Amino acid sequence: xxxxxxxxxxxxxxxxxxxxxxxxxxxxxxxxxxxxxxxxxxxxxxxxxxxxxxxxxxxxxxxxxxxxxxxxxxxxxxxxxxxxxxxxxxxxxxxxxxxxxxxxxxxxxxxxxxx
Amino acid sequence: xxxxxxxxxxxxxxxxxxxxxxxxxxxxxxxxxxxxxxxxxxxxxxxxxxxxxxxxxxxxxxxxxxxxxxxxxxxxxxxxxxxxxxxxxxxxxxxxxxxxxxxxxxxxxxx
Numbered sequence: 514x515x516x517x518x519x520x521x522x523x524x525x526x527x528x529x530x531x532x533x534x535x536x537x538x539x540x541x542x543x544x545x546x547x548x549x550x551x552x553x554x555x556x557x558x559x560x561x562x563x564x565x566x567x568x569x570x571x572x573x574x575x576x577x578x579x580x581x582x583x584x585x586x587x588x589x590x591x592x593x594x595x596x597x598x599x600x601x602x603x604x605x606x607x608x609x610x611x612x613x614x615x616x617x618x619x620x621x622x623x624x625x626x627x628x
Numbered sequence: 629x630x631x632x633x634x635x636x637x638x639x640x641x642x643x644x645x646x647x648x649x650x651x652x653x654x655x656x657x658x659x660x661x662x663x664x665x666x667x668x669x670x671x672x673x674x675x676x677x678x679x680x681x682x683x684x685x686x687x688x689x690x691x692x693x694x695x696x697x698x699x700x701x702x703x704x705x706x707x708x709x710x711x712x713x714x715x716x717x718x719x720x721x722x723x724x725x726x727x728x729x730x731x732x733x734x735x736x737x738x739x
Contacts, residue, residue, distance in 0.1 A: 614726035618670035
């Protein structure tokens with residue numbers, strides 16, 4: 514069975530601080546996708562990134578970066594120089610190339626960025 | 629137009645009443661999903677569809693049924709709503725990739 518764990522339920526930082534959101538996953542499959550979604554206070558789910566298990570290169574997009582390490586089954590997300598607009602709930606998710614493309618989500622991390 | 633819509637967006641109902649939530653897509657995507665979101669649990673899959681009339685159960689399917697008679701519509705039915713089904717329900721779609729596009733959500737309260 515698949516499992517995604519986001520051990521940090523809430524994180525509070527002051528604007529301009531860097532923050533890392535942790536994601537640890539479990540799967541028996543050797544091929545899979547990992548995702549991060551953002552849920553701002555307005556409630557919609559916004560896709561941030563998809564990474565497949567073949568590609569362990571870290572990725573950077575502006576102030577966002579992702580660190581994928583198969584050896585530790587982790588896919589961590591770092592926001593550099595956080596801003597108030599980054600305040601949201603962030604979800605990590607896993608899909609194992611299954612026939613239905615279903616996602617298994619972690620419990621989410623609520624990030625609060627204070628001015 | 630939004631690629632995926634849900635109706636209603638908010639609903640309050642009484643225990644024991646039937647409820648149907650509708651998901652409509654204009655993307656012609658093959659896969660459609662219903663997830664529920666509860667604090668501490670993230671999103672959990674209720675049911676999904678991989679084509680017209682083709683559906684299957686997810687992790688938390690008890691008390692729910694679904695139907696998909698057209699590519700664009702995926703209905704979620706609570707035959708007899710219970711307070712434990714108070715939640716936010718998200719519909720999602722995908723095609724060849726598992727990257728989901730989510731609808732805006734439906735907040736359901738069962739009193």
